[in-house]
Amino acid sequence: MRARPAPGLGLVLAPLIPLLLAPAGCASSVCSKVQADRAAFTRRAATPGPHLALAVPYATLSQSVQRSLAGMPQVRLPLPDLGPVDLGSLAVAIRSVAFRPAPAGSVGARVTVALTSQGKPVTALELDAVIAPRLDPREGSVRLRLGAADLREVRPSLPPAERKRFAEFLLSIVPGAARALVGREQVEALAETFLRELVGGRWPQIRDNLLQGTDDLVDVEIDLGDVPLTKIELKSGAADLELWAHAALPAAALSSGTARPAGSDARLVGLRMSGGVAAALANRAIASGQIPERYNRDGAPDPRGELVAGVDWRAGERPLKVHAWSTEGTCARLTFGGTPKVGARGGELAVDVADGTLEEVTGALRVRAAVWFSGLGRQTFTISESVADAIEFEILGVDYRARVVAAAVSPAELEFSLALAEAPQPATPRR
Structure with missing residues (x-):
């Protein structure tokens, strides 16, 4: 004979049923929200530019051409x-x-x-x-x-x-x-x-x-490096040849003005870069495997880490943003913000983010903000430096390479001063 439940037991358990089901339902809702946010981030469309501005002193170009006139x-x-x-x-x-x-x-x-x-x-x-x-x-x-x-x-x-x-x-x-x-x-x-x-x-x-x-008195070719571009505009400034480049990246445009960063050495090549370009290039590097995509809760690269990373730049307070999504298990979305301080020391960029802060949290996951900036944040600036270093000049058959000698960060952009030096010629093999 089947045992019947004690009278009134259903009435006792009924109020507890919503509480027992709530965590699963809440987690499902959080996961859907986090997954949608991650998908929207990866599908962001390119925004109108310009995003890069290069200022080349007329005097620098003129001096480089001068050497070819001696043999005329x-x-x-x-x-x-x-x-x-x-x-x-x-x-x-x-x-x-x-x-x-x-x-x-x-x-x-x-x-x-x-x-x-x-x-x-x-x-x-x-x-x-x-x-x-x-x-x-x-x-x-x-x-x-x-x-x-x-x-x-x-x-x-x-x-x-x-x-x-x-x-x-x-x-x-x-x-x-x-x-x-x-x-x-x-x-x-x-x-x-x-x-x-x-x-x-x-x-x-x-x-x-x-x-x-004589074929050419002037033959100058400027290569802006490995940035996907849709348009290049040339302007004649008072003392600089200015190149304004539009990138096929989800990055805010530069503000108007001159291509030369304010207060920079007029004898050097100047480069202004939208902060969004630096972030977008970091995301491209993550997608291609150049920068690790997955991290553990301590912010260390981990192929099995539950957190997937992305980088953004929003003009204003703490402009550099590092996002981390956990879309399975304990679903969560974390956003860190920081103000990078950048300088060129010994030919390399020195990056410091002293105010790294966990700004937004969806879900219940907690991590330490400072560790994320010491890793992924620094790699973002390494990519920015590599773009600046990749700018090349070929002047009447002579190759010149750019080298970062000064750097600065504003709420909306990165600014570099570049020195040009003749590229070393390959050694001639001895016979």
Whole structure:
């Protein structure tokens, strides 16, 4: 005979049933919320830029081009006859190429052609050219070329001060005996006729002789490193060539202004990077296995760790955010915030996050915030430094590498100052 429950037992257990079921139902709700949050984080779409800004001093580019001019040919140019007096000749050579501002989307180049006598400057012609860049976002590169053919369309100019300087030179080389027979006005008229012919009918032949055997006076290629780009804009600043790059990353855009970080050394290359770019690149590295994805509760990398990590950047207080999700078992979502202090020491970035704080918690999991920043937070800045170091220049066939010499962090971005150095050439094997 089946035993029956004691009378009233159902009434005793009934109030306890919601309490017994609540933990499972609550856990299910937390897990769904955490899983949805993790999925939304990984599916974030790219946001409009620009996200990177590079400021290259015109002076740096000009100095790098200068070394190629030493081997260019000179042209001898006879001076005008002054009756029976032979005044000799001048040497004509391209002396310098200086980068300068130009209309939006281009960069200017002033080519100076020097006229010298016995190695001393006499006067100079100026050719102002505009270089249209070749921008290749897919390759992350910008190329500036000014070839001999480009200069054939540019007419030289001679500023009034240079005209006066040339007339004074002619007067100075007229022999003393001839000065009594030749007046100043005659010499000045002779100088003006000579210069008019120089920049007029005689110029094409002089130009072609100067450029004989020359392919490019300017050939600069700038590689912005391994960042997925959708667009590159070139701007001419007052003292810098500026490149503004739009990245295909979920990162906030840079604020307006100049590409050069405020207060940085104007002699160095300046780089501004949205903090979101640093975070997004760290997440790409996590996805590709370059940075560990799973961590244990102590914040140590662990292939079997229950926490999956991600990095974010939100402008404002404690901008660097490290997220950790546990989507199975004890479901939880944790968000740490911190303010990184960054400096360059001994050629490497030194990162310190003294205010790492556990800011948000979903679920009941607890961990120590400081440990997370000593690991994943630092790796985020290692990636940022590698991007800055990966910027390369090739100037007339010579490779230059960037090196971080100063770094700073603002609430919205990272700022670097870069020094360029000629890349070491591979050793020639001995035979």
